[in-house]
Each structure stands twice: as C-alpha cells, then as structure tokens.
Amino acid sequence: MSTFLSLLAYGLADGAILALAALGFVLIYKATGVINFAQGEFLLVGAYMFYTGFVVMGLPLVGAALFGVVVATVIGVLVERVILRPMVGENPISIIMVTIGLSMFLKAVVQAFYGTTPKSQPAILPRSSVEIFGAMIPLNRLSAILIAAVVLTAFTIFFRRSRHGIAMRAVADDQQAAMTMGISVRRIFAMAWALAAVSALIAGVLLGDISAVDQNIASFGLLVFPVVILGGLDSVPGTIVGGLTIGLLHQFTAGYLDSGLANVIPYIALVLILLVRPYGIFGETRIERV
Amino acid sequence: MAATATGIHHRSYTSELRLRATRAEYFRLGLMTVLLLVLPFVLDNYWLSIANTILIAVIGAVGLNILVGYTGQISLGQGGFMAVGAYSSAILSDRIGLPTPLAILLAVLLTAAVGVFFGLPGLRLKGLYLAIATLASQVIIEFLVRRDIGDFLTEGLGYINVDRLAFLGFEIGGRDVFEQQWYWILLVLAVLTVISARNIFRTGLGRSFMAVRDQDIAAEAIGVNLTRAKLTAFAVSSGFVGLAGSLTAHYSEVVSWEKFTLDVSILYLAMIIVGGLGSIAGAVYGAVFMTLLPELIRRLANALESTMPFLGDQLPAVRNATFGAVIIAFLIFEPRGLDRIWQRMKDYVRFWPFRY
DSSP: OHHHHHHHHHHHHHHHHHHHHHHHHHHHHHHHHOOOTTTHHHHHHHHHHHHHIISSSSHHHHHHHEEEEEHHHHHHHHHHIIIIIIGTTTTTTHHHHHHHHHHHHHHHHHHHHHHSBBOOOOOSSSSOOOETTEEEEEEHHHHHHHHHHHHHHHHHHHHHHHHHHHHHHHHHHHHHHHHHTOOOHHHHHHHHHHHHHHHHHHHOOOOOOHSSTHHHHHHHTTTTHHHHHHOOTTTTHHHHHHHHHHHHHHHHHIIIOHHHHHHHHHHHHHHHHHHHOOOTTTOOSSSOOO | OOOOOOOOOOOHHHHOOOSSOSSSHHHHHHHHHHHHHHHHSSSSSHHHHHHHHHHHHHHHHHHIIIIIIOOOOOOSSSHHHHHHHHHHIIIIIIIIOHHHHHHHHHHHHHHHHHHHHHHHGGGGGOOOHHHHHHHHHHHHHHHHHOOOGGGTTTTTTSSOOOOEETTEEEEEEOHHHHHHHHHHHHHHHHHHHHHHHHHHHTTHHHHHHHHHHHHHHHHHHHHOOHHHHHHHHHHHHHHOOOOOHHHHHHHSEEGGGGGGGGHHHHHHHHHHHHHHHTOOHHHHHHHHHHHHHHHHHHHHHTTTTHHHHHHHTTTTHHHHHHHHHHHHHHHOOOOTTTHHHHHHHHHHHHHTTOOO
C-alpha cells in the first residue's frame, strides 16, 4: 500500500509536469499546425535559463523566474520568426525536420555552454516528506503537482476568458475567418510559441528541481508524444488526462516491473493508441485515412 | 521533385528513359569512375576509413530516400532498422556459422520484413502521425537491443564481436590493407545500390511510389494499389538500410546498441535533406557532405584552438549544433538540397551568357 501511494504521488508529479510540457506542444500544434519535436529541448533550455538566473547570476527566486520567462519568450518568438515562418506552406516532412534540426541545435548549444555534468541547484521546493497512510511522500512532488495544477488552470482560464486566448482559439479554428475578424495571425503564431516556451520553462524548472538539471530533461520531454497522442493532438484537457495517465503508467511500470521497460512502455501505449484511435481521447477526428 | 534539366529535349520515349542524355553526363561519369578507382591508391588509411564510412552511409541514405524522398513516408526508425540488419547479420554469420554473404543477404531480407511490419501503421497514418509512429518503433527497437532480454543477442556481453570478414576462401587482410580491401567491397555494393535504386524509379513500381508521394488519393484513383506500393517501399528501403547496418557490423567488427540510436536516424534524415529529397544523387551528396562535415569541424576546431580553445573542448556539442544549423539552413534556403544547387550550377554553365 505504501509503495502504491508513493508511486501514485511520483506518477502524478511526473504526469503534471508532462501535462505542462504537452500543453506547449498542443498550443503550437493547435495554433500553427506545426509538430514541435523540440519541445523536450524547450524544457531543457528553460531549466538551464532558470539555473543561470538563480545560481550563476545569483538573482532571487522571483528574479530568476522572471529572467527565465523573458528569455523563454524571446527564444519562442525568435524560433517562430526566424525558422518557422519561412516554412509556412512547406510539406509536413520538411516542417518536422526543421524542428528536429532545432532540437539538435538547442540541445548542443546547451551542452556547449553548460557541459554534460548535472548542475547543482539549491532546492526551490521543500525537500522534507509527509507521511500519508504510512507512505513517505516527498513534499516537493506534491508541490510540483500543485504548481502544475495552478499553471494549467491559469492557462485554461486564459483561453476561455482573455481576449488573446479567445483570439488564439479563433486562429486555431479557422485562420482566414480569424483574419477577417481583424486578428493578427502572425502575432498569434508568435504568441503560441512564446507561451509554449514559457510552459516548457515551468515544466523544466519543476523537473530540474525534483530530479536534476542535466541533459536527461530533454529525453523526458520526448515523452510528450505519447501524452499528446493519447490526449489528442489539439486538445488542452487531453494534455492533463494524457499527462497523468502516462506519468502513472511510467512510474507504476518502474516501481512494479522494471525501470528500463518504464521508458518504453509509453511508446508501446502510443503504438496501440495509434492503431485503435489515432486522434486520441479528446482530439478532433479529422485524421485522414488512406 | 524529379526536376528535368532544362534545355534537354527528348524526341522519343526511349531517349526520355535513358539515364544519361548528354555527352557531358557521360564525361562526368567517366571522370567519377576514374576518381573512384584511383582513390584507394592515393588516400592514406585514415582517409580511406572515412571513404568507407561514406560508402556505407551512401547505401543507408539511398535506402532512406526511397522511403522518405520518393514515397513520402517519413521514417524516424532508420537507426532501429540498421540495428536489425547489424545484429541479425552478426549473429547469423558468427554464432550460427553461415557464410558471411549469405548472412548479409538474410539480414537484408529480415530487415525488409521488419520494415514492412513497422510500415503497417503507415497504411493508416500519414505525415506527423507516421513520424511519431516510427519514432516509437525506433525507441522500441533500441530498447529491445539494449535490454537484450534473455541475453539472446549479445550473450551478456553488451556487444557482439564480429569476426573479420571472410568469404569464398578470401579473408580481409591486416591493418595495412584492411581499409583498401573494404573500400573495394563497399564501393561495389554502393555502386550496385545506386544503380538499382536509380532503376527502380524507371519501372512502374517506382513510379507508383512517386504517385503515392505526390497525391495518394489520386494515385489510388488511377489504379495504384496503395497498400502494395507503401509496403513495397518500406520493404525495399529497409532492405538497403539493413544492408548498411550489416556492413557497419562487419566493417567495424563490433555491434553495440550505441551505434543505432535516434541520433543515427536523425543523421540519415539530415543526409537526405541536405542532399535533396527524392533524388538518388542527392542521397549520395548528402552522405558525403554529412560524413565529411564532422571531420571539417574537427580540423577547423584544431586550427582555431589557440584563439578559441572553447571550440576544441566542446567538439561533440559544436558538431551537433552545426548539424542542427545545417538542417535548418538547408530547409529554409534550399529545401531541395545539394542536388538542386548542382543542377542550377550546370544550367548556369549550359546557358551562359544567358540567364534563365
């Protein structure tokens, strides 16, 4: 029982972080139709930018967070402006490849500046544990879940209520109709990338705090694919359901079966979902059968 | 994407089907042949080993281009398919004791079969969904060879030592002739690969691949069997990729999972994008370019070591960053790759002093 509970907490924490990472992915796909293979590297860059602000520059926590958000926004907008905009209208293979190139580039740049050894960063989240039904649950996992939940709620409210959020949904729905209503599609594209980079930053920082600030963050980010395929490529609620499912699946497999298998089981799930229901649980059933 | 050179007018179907139409093309072919034949006598062992790596990469890149460039089915599973070829050929020849050529042949067939299996999702999925499905196949194959359940693959060693290549009473010699003898073997195989791939696209089957790429629904409407075309494309492509994988195994004489990671898949995709999607010559240019690039970067870093020691310390990172930047730059500025650039250079010369 206690193993179960702690695995549950670990899985939910992983899942919440994955949901944040997947949120950025879905934002980009929904608004611009681009599959971003560099989402994991956005997490990586985010975590290292926060590290730079917090440890290297010695900023206070809020300052470091702000620094990270600013850099992430700039990177997001730059990527959209410099790399993705010239690619509008190209075939899917080219667009997928350009984001793969981007992921390789970002990862290598991070490696060149910070090396491959894990960076030590003072804990942001509390390190102590609480006992729940006989299981020791580390507080940082619980706070990670909490923070992710708050951020996801904030994003959801943003999409539902705010002017820009509604404009983004309009662009996702129909670009031309949105343009005739006076929405700047270019600005929305830039905003989608910036928001994706920011949500990836939060995910990266949380992940860096509960595990370590190193290159593994990027490979964790690769797990967004099972998440978004399960939840539906264009569904925001889908990222939460998908994220939590994949997070739990990952941790329970690691805890009860085998930690190596745990890294693969999300992909096996992915293949099965693709065979049965390629548009995911909440995704729009627009997939073309050939 | 199969651009016809401007200024060449065909007057009969036979002339259109010819691989080479102009005298200049024959001349370049002759020049290339002489160059390839002279190469092993002028290069030292180090450069020959690079040449051999290039030749293996050519086989793999041509195979991948058949699938991605000509049939339009994106695959991130290249590394996994190469692993299948490498492991099966190493096990068949060394542990079961089959003659090496037979083992390689069987490995090629096996990889083709595995390719068809992982191509099955491609019957229902396209574009990004297929990309993700093949990414999953890469991760799963990588896990299987890495975990090596029951120690079946490597007998608990974690890698397989492959015996020196020997067939029909001939054995590859020692260090001084090793690279040179391999060069001839790989050259023959690479040339055969290029010729056969080039010829596939002169047949109805190859044309059906391109029809699937250009517009799958229209292709089906004019009578192309989509299932057959796609699965054959996966089989043919994986066959060549498996050949590249098994040659890697026999040439490097050791098989371990690190050689077949997702990075390898990306490297090969980079080759065909840099070279030119949907062009056999492009795959060759891309293989040459992407294999020589790390060498170039290394030399550059060494040369700049005194002024910028940073470059030399971070060589792998600098190399990967350059790879990523090269992929992005080609996709933005010349999506049809080196092949198109070469094509344009030829047109410029042919029409000089006119511009087109």
